[in-house]
Amino acid sequence: MSQSDNQAALEGDFRAAMRLLASGVALVTTSDAAGAPCGIAMTAFMSLSMDPPSLLLAINRTASLLAPLEANGRFAVNILAADQAQACQTFVTAPPDTRFDTLAWRMDDGLPLVESAIATILCRVEHTADFGSHRVITGVVDKAVVPGGEPLVYVDGRYGQVTRGE
Numbered sequence: 001m002s003q004s005d006n007q008a009a010l011e012g013d014f015r016a017a018m019r020l021l022a023s024g025v026a027l028v029t030t031s032d033a034a035g036a037p038c039g040i041a042m043t044a045f046m047s048l049s050m051d052p053p054s055l056l057l058a059i060n061r062t063a064s065l066l067a068p069l070e071a072n073g074r075f076a077v078n079i080l081a082a083d084q085a086q087a088c089q090t091f092v093t094a095p096p097d098t099r100f101d102t103l104a105w106r107m108d109d110g111l112p113l114v115e116s117a118i119a120t121i122l123c124r125v126e127h128t129a130d131f132g133s134h135r136v137i138t139g140v141v142d143k144a145v146v147p148g149g150e151p152l153v154y155v156d157g158r159y160g161q162v163t164r165g166e
């Protein structure tokens with residue numbers, strides 16, 4: 001096997017492994033300099049620390065969200081409900097400037113928030129670092145609102161929902 005074959009095999013195996021990691025899904029949103037809402041669907045977010053309350057995002061450096069998010073300095077992580085798969089897919093495939101057209105959302109303190117999200121976490125950008133294709137953003141939490149509900153889940157390329165144990 002050549003080195004590039006080895007690399008391709010490693011990438012395929014890694015992708016296959018990560019597809020089996022079930023994730024919650026969020027629309028990460030901000031507003032641009034003109035006040036227009038911006039957002040993408042994301043699974044690459046995780047809590048970082050409780051002291052201070054903070055989280056990590058990994059955003060592809062080519063994603064439409066990155067420039068407005070960094071310019072604004074504030075963003076919202078809107079964790080989606082089980083019945084919001086369609087809204088989620090819109091935030092993957094629709095042109096960025098049309099994504100909010102079919103979504104129920106409201107502007108709150110300068111950030112576009114998703115109605116019916118099961119939780120929304122408002123953050124300030126604290127730190128950024130590049131790795132490979134992505135920018136890793138550390139956000140410090142200003143506020144978390146938790147209406148609750150059943151989460152949307154993404155696993156093996158498909159949307160689903162959790163079946164709870166006893």
Ligand SMILES: Cc1cc2nc3c(=O)[nH]c(=O)nc-3n(C[C@H](O)[C@H](O)[C@H](O)COP(=O)(O)O)c2cc1C
Nearest residue numbers: 040041042043044058059060062063064091092154
């Ligand atoms: C379930 C799912 C999760 C995603 N998670 C991320 C993510 O964590 N980070 C990221 O940069 N892109 C992620 N994407 C891709 C972006 O949602 C999508 O590529 C982006 O909206 C397209 O870029 P654009 O906004 O420049 O058109 C994900 C896509 C899907 C379907």
